[in-house]
Amino acid sequence: MKPSTRRRLFRGSLYVILVAAIAALLLSANWKEIKYNFLDVEIAKQLFPAIIITAAKNTVVYTAIAFAGGLLLGLLLALMKLAPVGPYRWIATAYIETFRGLPALLVIFGFAFAVPTAFASWDPPGGSASSGLIGLILVSAAYIAETIRAGIQAVPAGQREAARSLGMAPGWTMISVVLPQAFRIITPPLTNELVIIIKDTSLLFIAGMALGDRELTVFARDSLSQFGNSTPLIVAGLMYLVITLPLTQLVAKLERHQNRGR
Amino acid sequence: MNAQESAPAHPAIEVRNLHKSFGDNEVLTGIDFHVGQGEVVCVIGPSGSGKSTLLRCVNRLEEPTSGTILVEGIDITDPETDLNKIRTRIGMVFQQFNLFPHLDVLDNLVLAQRRAKKRGKTEARRIARQNLEKVGLADRADAFPSQLSGGQQQRVAIARALSMDPDMMLFDEPTSALDPELVGDVLAVMRRLVDEGMTMMVVTHEMGFAREVGDRVVFMDGGVVVEQGKPDDVLGNPQHERTRGFLSKVL
Numbered sequence A: 001m002k003p004s005t006r007r008r009l010f011r012g013s014l015y016v017i018l019v020a021a022i023a024a025l026l027l028s029a030n031w032k033e034i035k036y037n038f039l040d041v042e043i044a045k046q047l048f049p050a051i052i053i054t055a056a057k058n059t060v061v062y063t064a065i066a067f068a069g070g071l072l073l074g075l076l077l078a079l080m081k082l083a084p085v086g087p088y089r090w091i092a093t094a095y096i097e098t099f100r101g102l103p104a105l106l107v108i109f110g111f112a113f114a115v116p117t118a119f120a121s122w123d124p125p126g127g128s129a130s131s132g133l134i135g136l137i138l139v140s141a142a143y144i145a146e147t148i149r150a151g152i153q154a155v156p157a158g159q160r161e162a163a164r165s166l167g168m169a170p171g172w173t174m175i176s177v178v179l180p181q182a183f184r185i186i187t188p189p190l191t192n193e194l195v196i197i198i199k200d201t202s203l204l205f206i207a208g209m210a211l212g213d214r215e216l217t218v219f220a221r222d223s224l225s226q227f228g229n230s231t232p233l234i235v236a237g238l239m240y241l242v243i244t245l246p247l248t249q250l251v252a253k254l255e256r257h258q259n260r261g262r
Numbered sequence B: 001m002n003a004q005e006s007a008p009a010h011p012a013i014e015v016r017n018l019h020k021s022f023g024d025n026e027v028l029t030g031i032d033f034h035v036g037q038g039e040v041v042c043v044i045g046p047s048g049s050g051k052s053t054l055l056r057c058v059n060r061l062e063e064p065t066s067g068t069i070l071v072e073g074i075d076i077t078d079p080e081t082d083l084n085k086i087r088t089r090i091g092m093v094f095q096q097f098n099l100f101p102h103l104d105v106l107d108n109l110v111l112a113q114r115r116a117k118k119r120g121k122t123e124a125r126r127i128a129r130q131n132l133e134k135v136g137l138a139d140r141a142d143a144f145p146s147q148l149s150g151g152q153q154q155r156v157a158i159a160r161a162l163s164m165d166p167d168m169m170l171f172d173e174p175t176s177a178l179d180p181e182l183v184g185d186v187l188a189v190m191r192r193l194v195d196e197g198m199t200m201m202v203v204t205h206e207m208g209f210a211r212e213v214g215d216r217v218v219f220m221d222g223g224v225v226v227e228q229g230k231p232d233d234v235l236g237n238p239q240h241e242r243t244r245g246f247l248s249k250v251l
Helices: A003-028 A031-038 A041-047 A050-081 A086-101 A104-118 A127-154 A157-165 A170-185 A187-207 A216-227 A231-261 B051-058 B083-088 B105-115 B121-134 B150-162 B180-195 B207-213 B231-236 B241-250
Strands: B013-022 B025-035 B040-044 B066-071 B090-093 B168-172 B199-203 B216-221 B224-229
Touching: A031 A231, A041 A216, A041 A231, A050 A086, A050 A127, A050 A187, A050 A216, A050 A231, A086 A127, A104 A127, A104 A187, A127 A170, A127 A187, A157 A170, A157 B090, A170 A187, A170 B105, A187 A216, A187 A231, A216 A231, B013 B051, B025 B051, B025 B199, B025 B224, B040 B051, B040 B207, B051 B066, B051 B168, B051 B199, B083 B090, B090 B150, B105 B121, B105 B150, B121 B150, B150 B168, B150 B180, B180 B199, B180 B207, B207 B231, B216 B231, B216 B241, B224 B231, B224 B241
Parallel strands: B040 B199, B040 B216, B090 B168, B168 B199
Antiparallel strands: B013 B025, B013 B066, B216 B224
């Protein structure tokens, strides 16, 4: 057999296996049940517009708050971890190791219930949803801190030396020279963090929330009980993709744009 | 009254008994070295001889292990010295250029003027453009470093250092990372600085440059100054065996 024939045969059989597997999956599925339980168009229609103006909106708002809070606290922790003074490094390390080691669900639960029980004065505006949100910020900050620290350390030493040799103070060197380059370097992993946070807002359900505070997952669960049908889960899933896909595309575009300055 | 007394009181750079170790590795083993006002001193020597370390100690990018370094009479090893202020008076040019890649050429020149010299935006930009003009790159003010050749980047780096109005310039192998055909442009800019009377300390492998524009050549090996003197003497008629050995390899 000629090598080219063998190659064509091999590729052809790969396609055959793929098509066969998909066909087997589609044929073995119980379409009647699927259509009834998950793809009920009438039920899907009733979810709108609430699923957008309340649920998707809240998911986006919670994500924005958790990411912004995580960035700020993460930056602080990263700088502490690189501080010349020992105790700052120890505190940052202890924090990061603790919150990276705990399940996000547990931390959110803790801030929604354990902390209010322990401290009677704990009463953040926005009720239990925002208590849970604080838990989410604390967890994301731990991951983001490590990402930012890696980014800062990835900026070549010559950059810092150049800035210092020009007489710039350490603070200005960090703000004007090191951090802008560090954030360019870590744009891809930060995007990852952002997408993870979008999905982790679904864990806020454990905090329990008022009707107007519901995000996509809680909304879908409530609708599921209300209609006795699983279609809302599918719709909510699609909504998550509607949020995440354009976002990752946008960041990819941003990255290409920034590459001109590297 | 004689000419001696009207001259500036302090040499630009004065190094006394400088030691520098990296861990167990002693790189500088008791250096005495000076650069006079307006003098151009070229430091040559094999790699690992400590010449770059000496230069980096002068603006304290490296922390000396012991010894004294005076810049215009001010002890920069004194913890009370305002290092940032002294550094604005010492321009430094690196082998790897170290331009800020996230800023365009003009902002590379403006940044430290604003942050360290507290100049206004308009003034900083005017000075930046003057210095770009000087290195022949006025038309590249809007380019990013990645869009420039190595030779252009190094000329921007020189312009960036000049924008701080330094009293002296330190060059750390400024042409070593350049393609051979780009070396000439950078040396031309440096020659021009020499003509303007700039005080310069140049760590270099460009023997031709050292001979042509240097007031003095210092040969270092093994962490000490082995020999120094007029370029023609050191390069043309070296007194020490180690100098001869080195020059026979590079000339």
